[in-house]
Structures are given as structure tokens and as C-alpha cells.
Amino acid sequence: MNKKPPPNVWQSLGALAGLGFTIAVPIAIGTIAGSYLDSFAHTKPLFVLLGLLLGLISGCYGAYRLISRVF
Secondary structure (H helix, E strand, O other): OOOOOOOOHHHHHHHHHHHHHHHHHHHHHHHHHHHHHHHHHOOOOHHHHHHHHHHHHHHHHHHHHHHHHHO
16 A cells, blocks of 8 residues: 655644645635725625635645645
């Protein structure tokens, strides 16, 4: 059977360092894009909330992929 070797300390630290950006960047981009769409369409909280939700889902999925690759 093909087993992955256990991650070393530097791989684990690198994954944890990138984890914050992996979660924060999609949330920020979704919120900023939602704010822009709200100002364009004159719908105050609708697109901000949708962008925040999509950013949160995307960030959690990216974090899952990052952690599953390392561990």
C-alpha cells in the first residue's frame, strides 16, 4: 500500500502559516466585490452577505485542501 510519509516540522509550519491567508483572502475578496455590487445595484446588504458567504465557503474549502495535502 502507498502510505504518505509523515510531514516534517517545516511542512507543518508552512501549512499553518498559509492557512490564515487561505481563509482570509477569499473572505475579503468576496466582501469587497459584494460591496461594489451593492453600490452599483443599490441593494444594501444583499451582495455583501452573499460575497461573505461565498468567500467563507471558498476559504474553508481551500483550507481543507491545504490541510489534506500536508497531513
